[in-house]
Amino acid sequence: MAIDIVVPALGESITEGTIAAWLKQPGDAVGVDEPLVELETDKATVEICAPKAGVLSEVRVGAGEDVAVGAVIGQIDENAATVVEKTTDTASAGAVPAARMSEAAPAVTATRSAPSGESEPSSDLDPTEIARSGTDGKITLDDLLRFVGLAIADSARSGPAVRKLLADHGIDPSEIPATGRDGRLTKEDVQGFLAGRDADSAGAAVSPAAARTVDDPRVKRVRMTRMRRTIAARLKEAQNTAAILTTFNEVDMGAIRELRSRHRDAFERKHGVKLGFTSFFVKACVAALKEIPAVNAEIDGNEILYKDYYDIGVAVSTPNGLVVPVIRDCDAKTPAAIERSLLELAARARDGSLSAEEMLGGTFSITNGGVFGSLLSTPILNPPQSAILGLHKIEDRPIARDGAVVIRPMMYLALSYDHRIVDGREAVTFLVKVKEGLEDPEQLPMNLEAS
Numbered sequence: 001m002a003i004d005i006v007v008p009a010l011g012e013s014i015t016e017g018t019i020a021a022w023l024k025q026p027g028d029a030v031g032v033d034e035p036l037v038e039l040e041t042d043k044a045t046v047e048i049c050a051p052k053a054g055v056l057s058e059v060r061v062g063a064g065e066d067v068a069v070g071a072v073i074g075q076i077d078e079n080a081a082t083v084v085e086k087t088t089d090t091a092s093a094g095a096v097p098a099a100r101m102s103e104a105a106p107a108v109t110a111t112r113s114a115p116s117g118e119s120e121p122s123s124d125l126d127p128t129e130i131a132r133s134g135t136d137g138k139i140t141l142d143d144l145l146r147f148v149g150l151a152i153a154d155s156a157r158s159g160p161a162v163r164k165l166l167a168d169h170g171i172d173p174s175e176i177p178a179t180g181r182d183g184r185l186t187k188e189d190v191q192g193f194l195a196g197r198d199a200d201s202a203g204a205a206v207s208p209a210a211a212r213t214v215d216d217p218r219v220k221r222v223r224m225t226r227m228r229r230t231i232a233a234r235l236k237e238a239q240n241t242a243a244i245l246t247t248f249n250e251v252d253m254g255a256i257r258e259l260r261s262r263h264r265d266a267f268e269r270k271h272g273v274k275l276g277f278t279s280f281f282v283k284a285c286v287a288a289l290k291e292i293p294a295v296n297a298e299i300d301g302n303e304i305l306y307k308d309y310y311d312i313g314v315a316v317s318t319p320n321g322l323v324v325p326v327i328r329d330c331d332a333k334t335p336a337a338i339e340r341s342l343l344e345l346a347a348r349a350r351d352g353s354l355s356a357e358e359m360l361g362g363t364f365s366i367t368n369g370g371v372f373g374s375l376l377s378t379p380i381l382n383p384p385q386s387a388i389l390g391l392h393k394i395e396d397r398p399i400a401r402d403g404a405v406v407i408r409p410m411m412y413l414a415l416s417y418d419h420r421i422v423d424g425r426e427a428v429t430f431l432v433k434v435k436e437g438l439e440d441p442e443q444l445p446m447n448l449e450a451s
Contacts, residue, residue: 166190253410267448316346362382
């Protein structure tokens with residue numbers, strides 16, 4: 001019986017993904033819940049596991065191709081698993097009837113028969129000569145097929161998009177260098193071959209600049225990951241939809257530095273996490289959001305949704321791009337709980353194990369370009385939120401204080417906001433409230449002595 005391998009529901013806002021890599025190939029035996037394929041989504045990379053034990057009989061979608069939630073990407077043959085298992089057991093005893101091996105063949109469609117002029121495989125076969133390429137020396141379906149003189153055509157083991165391209169353009173797959181796993185053709189292989197063929201036929205019609213781009217060995221073309229494409233689309237959506245404006249201020253970080261140095265060691269001994277700057281910024285933002293609720297709101301059609309909760313997204317840089325995990329109910333969390341949540345979320349973000357739910361539903365975001373040395377920036381909104389606070393590098397600068405020039409640890413703050421919902425007066429007032437909270441952290445609900 002053929003069992004469909006289906007792309008499962010991946011989260012509230014995720015409707016499709018990209019096949020990153022198949023972990024099993026047609027003919028491989030698989031156990032129930034054994035990982036079959038890696039699927040890259042907008043948020044993270046997840047594994048799709050086998051719904052039943054059997055043999056992977058068909059791969060319908062190749063690596064690099066997009067698939068929708070609910071799509072069938074391959075099939076598992078339960079009967080083939082029984083045949084392979086029984087055949088393996090019998091082969092170990094030294095007697096496998098040829099009929100048993102022929103029963104296994106239909107599990108994967110054979111597209112090439114024995115070459116003309118050669119005799120058909122003899123029914124008098126020695127099962128001890130069967131190759132054992134499976135796990136722990138087990139016989140796979142490919143081993144059986146090759147043993148009886150059959151092989152699976154490379155094009156048949158490619159995805160449907162690849163096979164369609166080959167058929168539409170009348171291309172012999174053997175003409176194209178394959179870069180996919182186990183020498184399989186990918187969609188990019190075929191498209192690259194077509195582009196090269198078209199360029200050759202066009203000759204002088206190709207511009208010198210385009211020719212240099214295609215042929216220049218110094219140019220490397222890399223397919224964008226799904227996460228990178230999603231980041232690009234969301235940033236462009238924010239710019240196209242919102243009326244983004246940015247207002248600036250600066251804050252003296254001296255008081256927070258002094259408070260951190262006073263409580264740092266005791267805080268870490270008690271809670272097992274360091275007292276960072278993040279909890280101060282989160283608490284200052286929550287206090288300001290309570291006073292200026294429009295900054296914590298969002299537009300929904302012709303209505304404004306005012307939210308009486310404070311789920312703060314904190315941007316985290318990962319090898320695959322910027323993600324914004326959300327720290328929930330920050331008004332009720334202690335500084336230790338905020339620092340611990342950020343530590344755990346950042347670690348999962350960097351190893352790609354964040355769930356979609358952990359990145360949805362934020363009401364306001366904070367991004368810190370200062371960790372990379374940025375002195376000033378204009379952050380882009382994280383839709384559908386209406387504002388984002390940009391933090392920057394702390395730098396000693398001369399400022400006027402009580403008629404004298406003093407050197408103080410200063411940081412520029414940047415608040416980008418959606419002018420459709422937040423007025424300039426509200427945005428400036430919000431940023432001033434954040435500044436006041438950071439310059440006088442004793443007024444914030446930090447409760448460091450008790451936390």
